[in-house]
Amino acid sequence: MQNLINIILSHEAEKIPMILKSYQLDINSFFLDRTPLQFAIQDKHLGCIKVLLENGADPNLGNENYGFPLKMAVSNNFYEITNLLLEFGANVDQADQKNQETALHFAVFSSNERITKLLLSFGANPFLKDEFDETPIDLATDKVLAFLKDYSIKFIDYSPSLFDKFINPYQMDTKLNKREYSIDFPQLKEIQHIANGAFGSVFIAEYKDKYVAVKKFSNLHGYSLELFEREISVLCKCNHPNIIQIIGYHYPEEILQKNQTENKENDKNEEILKKSEIKYDPCIVLEYLPKGTLYEKLKNLKRKKVKLKHPIIVRYAKDIAEGMKYLHSLKFIHRDLKSSNILITEDNHLKIIDFGYSRYEAKEYDLDPLTFNTGTLNWMAPEILRKESKYTSKVDVYSYGLVLWEIVFRQVPYRVHLQSVRNYDLRNEVGYKKVRPQLPITKQAPQEIIDLIKKCWKQNPDSRPSFDEICKILSNIKF
Ligand SMILES: Nc1ncnc2c1ncn2[C@@H]1O[C@H](COP(=O)(O)OP(=O)(O)O)[C@@H](O)[C@H]1O
Ligand SMILES: [Mg+2]
Numbered sequence: 001m002q003n004l005i006n007i008i009l010s011h012e013a014e015k016i017p018m019i020l021k022s023y024q025l026d027i028n029s030f031f032l033d034r035t036p037l038q039f040a041i042q043d044k045h046l047g048c049i050k051v052l053l054e055n056g057a058d059p060n061l062g063n064e065n066y067g068f069p070l071k072m073a074v075s076n077n078f079y080e081i082t083n084l085l086l087e088f089g090a091n092v093d094q095a096d097q098k099n100q101e102t103a104l105h106f107a108v109f110s111s112n113e114r115i116t117k118l119l120l121s122f123g124a125n126p127f128l129k130d131e132f133d134e135t136p137i138d139l140a141t142d143k144v145l146a147f148l149k150d151y152s153i154k155f156i157d158y159s160p161s162l163f164d165k166f167i168n169p170y171q172m173d174t175k176l177n178k179r180e181y182s183i184d185f186p187q188l189k190e191i192q193h194i195a196n197g198a199f200g201s202v203f204i205a206e207y208k209d210k211y212v213a214v215k216k217f218s219n220l221h222g223y224s225l226e227l228f229e230r231e232i233s234v235l236c237k238c239n240h241p242n243i244i245q246i247i248g249y250h251y252p253e254e255i256l257q258k259n260q261t262e263n264k265e266n267d268k269n270e271e272i273l274k275k276s277e278i279k280y281d282p283c284i285v286l287e288y289l290p291k292g293t294l295y296e297k298l299k300n301l302k303r304k305k306v307k308l309k310h311p312i313i314v315r316y317a318k319d320i321a322e323g324m325k326y327l328h329s330l331k332f333i334h335r336d337l338k339s340s341n342i343l344i345t346e347d348n349h350l351k352i353i354d355f356g357y358s359r360y361e362a363k364e365y366d367l368d369p370l371t372f373n374t375g376t377l378n379w380m381a382p383e384i385l386r387k388e389s390k391y392t393s394k395v396d397v398y399s400y401g402l403v404l405w406e407i408v409f410r411q412v413p414y415r416v417h418l419q420s421v422r423n424y425d426l427r428n429e430v431g432y433k434k435v436r437p438q439l440p441i442t443k444q445a446p447q448e449i450i451d452l453i454k455k456c457w458k459q460n461p462d463s464r465p466s467f468d469e470i471c472k473i474l475s476n477i478k479f
Helices: 002-009 013-022 036-042 046-054 069-075 079-087 103-109 113-121 142-157 160-165 222-235 253-259 266-275 294-303 310-329 394-409 415-420 426-431 447-456 467-475
Strands: 189-197 200-207 210-217 246-250 283-287 342-344 350-352
Touching: 002 013, 002 036, 013 046, 036 046, 036 069, 046 079, 069 079, 069 103, 079 113, 103 113, 103 142, 113 142, 189 210, 200 283, 210 222, 222 246, 222 283, 294 342, 294 394, 310 350, 310 394, 310 447, 310 467, 394 447, 394 467, 447 467
Parallel strands: none
Antiparallel strands: 189 200, 200 210, 210 283, 246 283, 342 350
16 A cells, blocks of 8 residues: 555556556555545645546545545645546535535635536535535625525526536536537638627638638637637537527637636736737637528618518517527526527528527526626616616517517617617616607508517516417417
8 A cells, every 4th residue: 555655646647557456455445544545636646636536446535634535625726636526426515524514615615716616517505504504605705606696596496417417607618628519720711701799700711611600709808708608608508490500619728728727816817818829719610601690681671671571570580489499498598689699591590699698597686797788788678777686588588579679670679769869868768668669550560470579578577478488479370
C-alpha cells in the first residue's frame, strides 16, 4: 500500500494499474486513515484520480477525519475533480456523518458559483438539512442565491428521474461540448454575410457540402456568452419541424477553459478573454433557410399590396403554435417571439429561430438578471412591461397574438401609434392602459383568427389560452 501511495504522491498515474495488480491491493482499503483516492484528491492530481476511479476506487468512500471524496473536492474548490467524481457516480447528496453537510452546503457557503451549478446539474437536493437544520438555500450567499432559488422551484416541479434530461439555462451543459454537436470549424467556409444581429452576424457558409447559416458571436463578454450558451442549450434539446434545426456549434477551447478557471470572477474573466487570442469566434451552425424571415415576407407583401390567402394565414398560425407548443412542453419560454425571429421554409412553412433570450420556466418568481431585458418592446407582454417579477410561459402566447396580428395586417404592431403620438409610451399604454394594435373590421382573415388574437393578448396571463388549446382551436377552422 505504501508503494501505491508513493506512486500517487509522485503523480505517476500510469503505474497505478500495474502496482495494484502485482501486489493484489484492495484499492478501497485505508492507509494512514485515507483511501488512495483521498490521497490523490488531497494532492489534486487529476490523472491519478481518474486512473483510480477507472480501476474501481469507490467515489463515495471516505472517513470522518478527511470527509468523503466529494466534500474534499468541493471544500477545496476543485471543480474538475468534483466533475470527475460525479461522472464516476459519486452520490451528489452524500452528507457528512459528523454535521450532515452535503457538498452543496459547502459550495454555496463558499460562494463557488461554478461548483454550485455543477452540483445542481447533477441533481443535488437544495432542501437537505444539516445538523443546524439549515438547507443550502439558507446558507447561500447573494452571489449564488438567485439561481439556487430558481432551481429549487424546478426541483419541486420535476421528479428527480428527469434530471438527466435537465438543462440549466444559466450554464453551459458541461457535457454538451463533448457531444455530437461540436463542429469541425476549419471545414466551415463563409460565403456571404446575411444579417447583423445584436451580438454578432449571420453568414451563409458551406459545411460538408451543404449550405448552412452561421450565427457568430463576436462581442465576447459575459452577457453575450450567456446568450450563446442559452441558445445552444435550447437548440440542442429541440427536434421539431417548426423549430430551426441546429447542426452544431463551436465553443472555442480558449473560452471554455477560461470559463472553467476555478472561482472565476466575472470581471477578471473578461479581462483574460480580452487578452487571449481567440482564433475562431463562438458560433452556432444552423440549417439554412434561404427564403428569409416572416417579417421580410410580410413587408414585401404589403408593398406589393398582396394579401395572404386565408388557408396560408391558418397554416402559418398552426406552424408557429406547433413549434411553441413543443418548446413549452420542454419547459422553455422563448421570450422574443416576433416575425423577424421566424423563418420561411422552401415549402412555405414556418420555423422559429433565435433562442438567446429563452429560459427555463420558473413558475412563481423570476430572479433572472435578464428579466427586464428580454424581447422586443412591441411584442412584450404587459406583465413584462410593468416589470412584474412574476411571469410565465403565457408571455409567449401574448407575443404570438401580436405575430398573428402582423400576419393578418402585414405590418409592425403599434407602428401607427408610434408615428402618430410623439414619445408614445408603449410601456405605459400597453402595460397599464391595455392598449392593443387596432383590429379593423375587414375580411382579411378568418373570424376565428381574429378571435384568437383577442384571446392571446388578454391583459391577464391566466385568461390567455395555452399553445395546446391554440392548436386545437386552429385545427377546428374549416374553410
Ligand atoms: N438559419 C437561418 N437561415 C437563414 N437566415 C437566418 C438563419 N438564422 C438567422 N437568420 C437571419 O439572421 C437574422 C438574425 O438571426 P437571429 O437568430 O434572430 O439573431 P439575433 O439574436 O441577432 O436577432 C434573422 O432575423 C435572419 O434574417
Ligand atoms: Mg432575432
